[in-house]
Amino acid sequence: MELLQYFPDVLTPWHLAILSLGMIGGLLLGATPGLSPTLAVALLIPFTFNMEAAAALILLGAVYTGTVAGGAISAILLGIPGAPANIATTLDGHALAKRGRAAEALHYCFLSSFVGGLIGILVLIFFTPPLAEVALRFGPSHLFWVAILGVTVIGSLGSKSVLKGLLAGAIGLWLATIGYDPVLGEERFVYSDHLTGGINIIAALVGLFAIPQVLGMLEGAGSTGPTATYQLESHGLAASIAATLSRWQALAIGSVVGIFIGLIPGAGGQVAGLVAYDQARKLSPNRDSFGKGEPEGIIAAESANNAMVGPSLVPLLTLGVPGSPTAAVLLGGLLIHGLFPGPNLFTLHAEVTWTFIGSLLLGQVLMLLFGLYISRHSRLVMQVPAHYMAAAVTVLAVFGAYSVQNSLSDVIVMLTLGTGMYFAAKVGVSPAPVVLGIILGPIAEMNYTQGKLIAEVGEGMARYFLTGPLNITLIGLCLASVGYSLLAELRSARPRRAQA
Amino acid sequence: MNTDRLTGFGALLLGIVLYSLAGDSEAYLFPRFIAVAIGLLGAVIAAATFSRVLLPTASTSGAGRAWLKSLPVLAVFIAYRWAMETFGFYSSAFAAFLIIVWLYAPEPLSYRTASKRIAISAVFTVAIFALFSLLLRVQTPRGMLL
Amino acid sequence: MSGDNATTIVAAIIALVMTALPGPASAQEYPSRPIMLTVAYSPGGATDLQARIVSQPAADRDYFGRPMIIVNKPGAGGKVAWSWFASRAQKTGYEVAVYNLPHVLAQSIALNADYGLDTLEPIANFGADPAVLAVSRDSSIETVEDFIAHAKQNPGAVTISGAGLYVGHHIALLQLERAAEIDLTYVPYPGAVPALTSLIGGQVQASFNNLSDAYRSRDRLKILAVADLDRDAAFLPNVPTFLERGIDIDDSSVNFRGFMVPRGTPAEVTDVLAERLPAMFHDEGVLRRMREGGASMRIMGREEVQTLWQRHQAALEALLADLGE
Numbered sequence: 004m005e006l007l008q009y010f011p012d013v014l015t016p017w018h019l020a021i022l023s024l025g026m027i028g029g030l031l032l033g034a035t036p037g038l039s040p041t042l043a044v045a046l047l048i049p050f051t052f053n054m055e056a057a058a059a060l061i062l063l064g065a066v067y068t069g070t071v072a073g074g075a076i077s078a079i080l081l082g083i084p085g086a087p088a089n090i091a092t093t094l095d096g097h098a099l100a101k102r103g104r105a106a107e108a109l110h111y112c113f114l115s116s117f118v119g120g121l122i123g124i125l126v127l128i129f130f131t132p133p134l135a136e137v138a139l140r141f142g143p144s145h146l147f148w149v150a151i152l153g154v155t156v157i158g159s160l161g162s163k164s165v166l167k168g169l170l171a172g173a174i175g176l177w178l179a180t181i182g183y184d185p186v187l188g189e190e191r192f193v194y195s196d197h198l199t200g201g202i203n204i205i206a207a208l209v210g211l212f213a214i215p216q217v218l219g220m221l222e223g224a225g226s227t228g229p230t231a232t233y234q235l236e237s238h239g240l241a242a243s244i245a246a247t248l249s250r251w252q253a254l255a256i257g258s259v260v261g262i263f264i265g266l267i268p269g270a271g272g273q274v275a276g277l278v279a280y281d282q283a284r285k286l287s288p289n290r291d292s293f294g295k296g297e298p299e300g301i302i303a304a305e306s307a308n309n310a311m312v313g314p315s316l317v318p319l320l321t322l323g324v325p326g327s328p329t330a331a332v333l334l335g336g337l338l339i340h341g342l343f344p345g346p347n348l349f350t351l352h353a354e355v356t357w358t359f360i361g362s363l364l365l366g367q368v369l370m371l372l373f374g375l376y377i378s379r380h381s382r383l384v385m386q387v388p389a390h391y392m393a394a395a396v397t398v399l400a401v402f403g404a405y406s407v408q409n410s411l412s413d414v415i416v417m418l419t420l421g422t423g424m425y426f427a428a429k430v431g432v433s434p435a436p437v438v439l440g441i442i443l444g445p446i447a448e449m450n451y452t453q454g455k456l457i458a459e460v461g462e463g464m465a466r467y468f469l470t471g472p473l474n475i476t477l478i479g480l481c482l483a484s485v486g487y488s489l490l491a492e493l494r495s496a497r498p499r500r501a502q503a
Numbered sequence: 504m505n506t507d508r509l510t511g512f513g514a515l516l517l518g519i520v521l522y523s524l525a526g527d528s529e530a531y532l533f534p535r536f537i538a539v540a541i542g543l544l545g546a547v548i549a550a551a552t553f554s555r556v557l558l559p560t561a562s563t564s565g566a567g568r569a570w571l572k573s574l575p576v577l578a579v580f581i582a583y584r585w586a587m588e589t590f591g592f593y594s595s596a597f598a599a600f601l602i603i604v605w606l607y608a609p610e611p612l613s614y615r616t617a618s619k620r621i622a623i624s625a626v627f628t629v630a631i632f633a634l635f636s637l638l639l640r641v642q643t644p645r646g647m648l649l
Numbered sequence: 650m651s652g653d654n655a656t657t658i659v660a661a662i663i664a665l666v667m668t669a670l671p672g673p674a675s676a677q678e679y680p681s682r683p684i685m686l687t688v689a690y691s692p693g694g695a696t697d698l699q700a701r702i703v704s705q706p707a708a709d710r711d712y713f714g715r716p717m718i719i720v721n722k723p724g725a726g727g728k729v730a731w732s733w734f735a736s737r738a739q740k741t742g743y744e745v746a747v748y749n750l751p752h753v754l755a756q757s758i759a760l761n762a763d764y765g766l767d768t769l770e771p772i773a774n775f776g777a778d779p780a781v782l783a784v785s786r787d788s789s790i791e792t793v794e795d796f797i798a799h800a801k802q803n804p805g806a807v808t809i810s811g812a813g814l815y816v817g818h819h820i821a822l823l824q825l826e827r828a829a830e831i832d833l834t835y836v837p838y839p840g841a842v843p844a845l846t847s848l849i850g851g852q853v854q855a856s857f858n859n860l861s862d863a864y865r866s867r868d869r870l871k872i873l874a875v876a877d878l879d880r881d882a883a884f885l886p887n888v889p890t891f892l893e894r895g896i897d898i899d900d901s902s903v904n905f906r907g908f909m910v911p912r913g914t915p916a917e918v919t920d921v922l923a924e925r926l927p928a929m930f931h932d933e934g935v936l937r938r939m940r941e942g943g944a945s946m947r948i949m950g951r952e953e954v955q956t957l958w959q960r961h962q963a964a965l966e967a968l969l970a971d972l973g974e
Contacts, residue, residue, distance in 0.1 A: 035634075045692035046639040049701060049719070142852035166551065170514055170544040177521060177537045183725035186837050188760065188814040189530035199732065200724025218573040221607050268846065323865065324846045332692060334842075339698050341941035343865045390607035393576075394600040395627060401583070401596070402631060406641045408691075409720045410729070411588065418580050429570065430510045448533045453836050457853060460806040460834045642685060642720050 005349075006128055006364075009357035013365055018061055022362050025062045026369045029069020030377060036077045036396050037209045037403020039086040040070035041328045046406070048336055056340035056352075060359040063336045067329055068120065068312060068366045072374055075112045075305055080105055080384045083212045083396065087204060087273040087442055088308045090435050091280035093212070094160075095293065095300030102296055105381045110243035111301045113374035115254055118247075119306030120367040122258045123265065123313030128360060131349075134314065135321035138266050143454035144468045148477035149267055150447035153274045155484040156281040157436045157443075164431060165488070171432045175440020178202050178420075179448075186452040197412035204273075206404040206413035207420055207441050211434040213400040214421020220389040220396075240375065246298060253283045253299040254306050261310030266317060268324045273442050277435075279307030285487050313363065320344055320356070511549025518542020575606050591646035593636075597628040679742055679918050680715045686908070687738070687746040689730035691723040695778070695841070695861070695944070699906060700747045702938045703775045703930055712929040717745070726813050727752050728762060735764030738911045742918030745772075750905035754962050755815040758969050766962050767912065772919060773926035774907035774954045776939070777947035778859045779877035779900070780811075780821040781888065783870045785848055793874045793894050796855065800831040808853040810844040813837045818844070818857035821876040821902035823968055828897045859904065860884065861943050876902045883945055901964045905947070907954055923951040 012018065032043045044067055051059035074085025079096035092112065099108040126134070141149075157172035158165040181192045182201025193199055247254070260279035283303030284293040293300050318324040319334055323344035334344070340355075342348060348356050387395075404417035424434050458467030468474065521538035525531040579602055586595035601624040610616050635641045686704055690696045697719070704717035722730035730746065731753055738744035748771060757765030784790045790799055800807045811818030814837050822835050838844035841859045848856040849869050856863075863872050864884045874891045875881055876898045881888070891898040908926055910919060929935065930948045939946050949957065 043639075045721075046641070048692055049640065052701070052705065139846065139850040142847065142850060166544060166548050167510070170510075170541065170548065173537055173540045173544060174517075177534060177541065180534045180537070183728060184530045185726070185813060185839055187528075187530040189526075189528060191526075191530060191534060192524065200729040203724075218570075218576060221576055221603075222569045222572050268843070322846060322849070323842055323862075335692060335694065335698050338695075338942055339702070339938075341943075343943065345865065345868070388609075390604050390609075391623065393607065394603035394624075397576075397580075397583075397603060398596045398600050398627070398631060401587070401599075402592070402635050402641075402643075405592075405643065406635065406639065408724060408729075409642060409722050410724075411644065414587070415584060418584060422577060422580065425573070426570070430506045432510075444533075444537075449839070451533075453838070456834055456836045457808050460808060640718070642718055 005353060005357050006361055009354055010361045012358040013361040018058060021058050021062050022065050022366060023369060025065030026069045026366055027373055029066040030073035030373055033070035033073020033085045034076035035399060036081060036083040036213050037399045039205050040067060041332060042407055043070045044329050045332045051336055056342060057355045057358045059336060059340060061362040063333055064359055064363050065366050068363065068370055071308055071312060072116045072370050079108045079112060080381055082216050087208055087438060088276050090438060091276040091304035092301055095297050099296035105385055106378050107243060108301055109378035109381055110240060111247055111298050112305045113371055114244060114247040115302040115306040116309040117367055117371040118254055119258045119261055120309035120312060123262060123310040124363050124367060126262050127313035127316055131317050131321060134266055134317045138268055138318040140473060141267050143450040143457065145473050145477060147447055147450040147454055148474060148481060150443045152477060152481050152484065153439060153443045155481050156277055157439050159488055160435045160439065167431050168436045172436040172440040175437035176444040179441045179444030186449055197415050202416055202441060203407055203413050204441055205407045206417045208438050209400045209404050210417035210421035211424045211437055213396050215425040215428050217393045217396050218425045220393040223389060247302060250299050250302050253303040256283045257303040257306030258310040261307035262314045265311030265314035268318050275307045275311045276304040277439060280304045320348055505552060508549055508552040511545050511552060514545025515542050515549060518545055576603060579603055588644060589646050591648045592643035593628055593632055594648035596631060597624055600624045600627055679921050680713050683715050684717045685744050686717045686719050687730055687734055688719055688721050689727035692721050696747060696749060696906060697721060698942065699776055699944050702942065703935050706929055706932045706934060712925050728756060731764045732762060735768040735911060740911050740914045742910065742914055745908050745910055748907055748909045750961060751817045751820045751902055752815060755820060755965050758965055759815050766958060769909050770912045771907055771909045771954045771958050772922045772951055774905055774949035775930045775946060776906040776944055778861050778904040779875050780817045780857045780902045781860050781863050781875050782855060782857055782873045783848060783863050784855045784873065785851060786869050786871055788871060796873055797829045797831060800833060805832045805834055808834045808836050809855040809857060810836045810838055810847045810853040811857045812841040812844050817902040817904040821857045824898045824902060865943060901961055
């Protein structure tokens with residue numbers, strides 16, 4: 004097997020040093036509120052210019068893996084997801100941390116990340132050629148249904164009321180229509196120069212989560228001291244491992260969903276965590292405790308996030324089609340070293356390619372070790388006084404929003420959305436559905452419009468969007484998701500009506 | 504009137520406003536559709552507050568007047584946004600950090616606490632500078648200062 | 650921590666920050682500090698990568714002696730960056746931007762953008778990536794003539810993908826429709842790679858795409874023709890141009906990349922740029938890296954590139970006016 008042949012190349016001191024450094028750096032960057040994996044990898048590309056190809060890819064791969072896992076740290080400790088992928092982690096992870104069980108939440112997070120990540124990389128190693136063909140099958144109609152599948156999750160996401168969740172999601176969908184329409188070339192709702200480029204998803208994510216957290220911390224500041232007024236319990240690692248493994252259904256759901264969504268080009272890993280979280284809740288006997296600190300929620304979300312990393316590289320390495328925004332940036336890293344995606348990558352450049360894949364595998368182990376080490380020190384973050392934490396998050400949010408595209412407009416959008424979200428939260432609206440709306444809106448709209456262009460000159464709208472095995476499967480999943488939500492709603496409404 | 508009813512009518516109004524803002528070309532098909540959805544959801548939420556069946560949670564009573572405490576920091580946001588371009592990213596970050604800490608610190612002001620706050624703000628600003636300018640090479644706009 | 654210690658630390662930090670501040674701007678020779686290079690697309694894209702490669706030797710004493718620092722301002726197909734650059738960039742020579750030729754002028758004409766020939770001044774060109782017409786390997790179409798015949802039999806029913814509106818691919822499509830008197834359905838994608846993938850995956854019947862991207866996927870495609878004045882000798886010597894086949898498509902759709910400054914930048918600064926940029930593009934390391942990256946170079950000096958812009962402005966105005974009302 005080729006991987007074994009080239010694996011020793013990963014173990015040279017120089018490569019190991021780069022891998023460890025990239026992993027630690029990635030975890031810390033990912034844990035910084037406002038710094039997303041895409042941004043971290045993009046900003047590191049210039050540094051890889053003068054490295055040899057293998058070292059450059061090892062660094063970028065390590066930072067990618069590290070930031071995806073690190074984004075969960077701020078999601079759990081501060082309630083601010085490091086990337087859209089970590090939104091689902093926030094829901095139960097932060098709830099658990101607020102009960103004083105931050106270290107335990109981080110244990111679940113890193114253990115499930117490790118399992119998911121490992122499975123994802125193994126899929127990349129063993130199934131690349133057939134899966135690449137699957138990825139190619141996804142056309143506009145299928146991606147449209149994938150987006151709709153995401154929309155069906157919106158209502159039940161983090162909101163206490165399905166109606167308010169849907170309302171928040173609809174507002175997110177609307178926000179995403181601001182700016183220049185890429186298919187029809189029209190400018191929509193650009194009432195200010197700052198909106199020409201539309202609402203950037205990372206700037207929106209930072210604003211919608213970080214700013215309400217800042218304001219919330221300050222509401223309580225003055226009277227109380229530290230951010231965490233709750234007691235910190237210590238939790239044994241062995242107990243965490245046992246607890247994670249005993250929730251194998253959540254691990255399995257997360258890994259499988261992550262792998263499939265990671266494969267779909269463009270729909271991206273941004274929704275993998277959310278869809279997995281939703282499925283795990285629907286199938287879990289503990290579904291009522293989701294959102295209140297249920298370990299299964301963290302496990303499903305994080306195993307999905309990390310399981311997506313490997314498969315998102317499948318279409319990238321074989322076809323040059325990135326499965327996630329971060330993978331798109333990695334493509335640039337490949338090209339700059341003269342490595343063109345395609346079959347040649349595994350023959351002509353086998354040494355570099357397999358060394359890179361080997362380093363991803365080893366990277367998962369390092370991620371687990373460093374992550375667990377960081378978990379032990381989570382109390383340091385939890386004990387920072389609220390006013391200092393609020394000030395730090397404010398400044399980081401501003402720098403993070405700016406750095407995404409070197410744009411002051413993004414900072415203004417971030418602060419405005421964040422302040423609006425703070426007041427919206429007062430009436431029971433939560434930020435997760437808004438962000439999901441902003442992510443899914445453009446995917447749904449663009450693929451609908453493209454599909455319409457193709458369908459109208461061909462087989463017609465109904466046939467194009469509604470027939471074919473892939474369409475029917477996806478529509479079935481959408482219907483199942485909606486149907487199950489309705490059932491659950493009715494079931495919980497019945498006793499309430501009896502009481503009333 | 505409870506907050507849910509207010510939210511419902513607010514969303515209904517928002518839906519109507521957004522619908523009227525949308526142009527009538529093909530590019531506005533999606534925004535119009537979403538505006539209708541927002542309005543409908545608002546109407547249902549408002550209606551539910553009369554029947555108490557559809558909306559599971561009782562009205563979130565809000566945290567009362569807690570939001571008044573966040574007014575100073577909202578003013579800081581506005582000033583910060585202005586200062587970024589005028590004075591530069593790092594000097595305004597230092598000022599914003601210090602002012603937020605100052606406004607919300609629980610301890611009484613003394614020579615000792617004041618110098619501690621200034622020192623922490625400065626250390627944080629230098630750390631931010633090291634992370635963004637030195638490590639990540641982000642180019643921030645320059646104002647009168649850094 | 651005692652109060653006195655803290656004051657010392659604060660003083661030290663303030664001193665440190667002061668030394669990092671830029672000194673007073675003296676009338677030193679240009680350039681006396683790093684030059685910002687604005688790229689209108691995301692990091693990792695073709696334009697970004699090529700800009701990074703060609704600007705890398707800037708810090709060399711032979712060229713500028715100062716580095717060029719890439720600032721990515723993606724958004725709305727380039728509009729965000731170019732609009733900012735034309736209206737708000739400093740006219741000092743320390744703000745330079747990368748242009749993509751048909752995009753910047755076509756957007757200015759078709760979308761009434763607030764930038765264009767009046768506000769931007771091209772200085773030197775480094776790259777050219779022509780649009781090629783490609784169909785899937787499994788297609789029954791073998792030549793451009795086949796394609797046109799097929800389109801005539803199915804008016805409006807042939808779908809063809811490209812990397813968005815008013816980019817080279819879209820211009821090439823408009824030229825083909827006009828020259829061959831056919832009607833095609835253009836399906837814009839958010840980038841060249843997704844547009845090409847849609848062809849490989851069988852979602853659309855044909856694609857106008859970058860020569861470089863199509864070349865990389867040539868095993869899965871049939872590349873019918875190049876929309877340029879000459880064949881591409883380095884990568885696709887066997888693929889004819891449209892002109893050779895008697896179809897009147899010039900180089901209006903070629904994606905030319907180069908450096909520009911906002912109009913109004915002083916002549917003594919633009920002279921320095923005009924003299925040293927082409928030299929930097931000819932740097933051995935640059936040529937080698939571009940070749941390894943599969944990107945073809947086409948280096949032009951100031952006069953040549955300004956004539957090119959004038960010519961394209963006229964051609965695009967004519968083309969887009971036809972298209973409109």
